Amino acid sequence: MSVETDLSNKDLGKLAEVSGDSPGRRIDHAIEIAREILGMDFGYVSEFVGGEQILRATSGDGESFEMTEGDGYPLDGTYCQRMVTGQIPKLIPDTSENDKVRELALTRLSAIGSYVGVPIYLSEGRLFGTFCTISHNPAHQLGERHLRVMEVLSHIVATGIEQQRLEKEVERLRAQITNMTTELDDAEGDRRLSRIMMSGEFQAIPRGALPPE
Numbered sequence: 001m002s003v004e005t006d007l008s009n010k011d012l013g014k015l016a017e018v019s020g021d022s023p024g025r026r027i028d029h030a031i032e033i034a035r036e037i038l039g040m041d042f043g044y045v046s047e048f049v050g051g052e053q054i055l056r057a058t059s060g061d062g063e064s065f066e067m068t069e070g071d072g073y074p075l076d077g078t079y080c081q082r083m084v085t086g087q088i089p090k091l092i093p094d095t096s097e098n099d100k101v102r103e104l105a106l107t108r109l110s111a112i113g114s115y116v117g118v119p120i121y122l123s124e125g126r127l128f129g130t131f132c133t134i135s136h137n138p139a140h141q142l143g144e145r146h147l148r149v150m151e152v153l154s155h156i157v158a159t160g161i162e163q164q165r166l167e168k169e170v171e172r173l174r175a176q177i178t179n180m181t182t183e184l185d186d187a188e189g190d191r192r193l194s195r196i197m198m199s200g201e202f203q204a205i206p207r208g209a210l211p212p213e
Contacts, residue, residue: 026160030131030153031059038116038146040133042067045120045157047129051075056129065110065134079106080130083117091116091147094138114139116146118154122162131157 031043042060044067046053052072055062062068075081079101082088088100092115095101106112117132131154 027057027157027164028059030157030160031057031133034131034133034150034153035060037149038133038142039135039139040114040116041065041135043131043133044069045129045131046080048075048080048127053078053080053129064136065112067110077104077106079112079115079134080117080132084119084127084130090118090150091142091144093140093142096138110134111136113137114142116142116150118147118150120154120158120161122158128158128161 027045031045034040035043040060042062042065043058044055044062045057047056048054049072051074053075054072055067055069058067058069067073079088082100083090088098092098092101094114095107095112101107101112101115112134114135114137115132116134117130120128120131122128131150133150
């Protein structure tokens with residue numbers, strides 16, 4: 001069964017809206033759409049950097065989970081690390097019914113009642129991080145359709161991330177070319193002055209003498 005046949009026409013319409021956004025807006029919009037369709041309190045895109053999980057984009061009530069955009073958290077022991085390595089499922093409608101997360105300190109401290117997360121892979125196959133939504137309350141309405149929504153949105157987020165990186169690289173190259181052009185112009189100016197002085201065309205004017213007409 002294809003992903004498309006798992007989704008409602010309403011879901012597909014919202015996904016189409018996201019695909020037309022600019023790269024940065026596409027990522028933010030994807031998280032908002034995920035929260036809306038799944039009915040969750042908080043959504044985020046995280047990047048795995050070394051031993052940390054850094055929140056790159058968020059939507060919703062992150063404060064109640066003590067999660068803030070831009071912050072980094074030790075990756076070891078997180079839901080996302082466990083999900084990526086297959087220790088816990090991608091969809092947990094009720095954390096109190098899952099033996100793998102029920103007793104975790106993170107579950108208690110952040111009062112996580114439900115979780116849906118999927119990996120974000122870039123086009124070359126490299127794992128970037130995760131795309132997730134969480135709520136304080138159990139969400140027994142969640143099912144396979146909602147997981148498909150998250151998976152489709154994760155691909156959209158991945159394209160947004162790659163386009164952002166491409167735009168930054170283009171800007172870097174433009175700045176580099178501008179600097180090189182300036183340096184070449186300066187060097188050419190120095191060479192012209194040197195040729196004039198070496199040819200004798202430039203002669204010192206004696207002090208007190210009137211400039212030539």
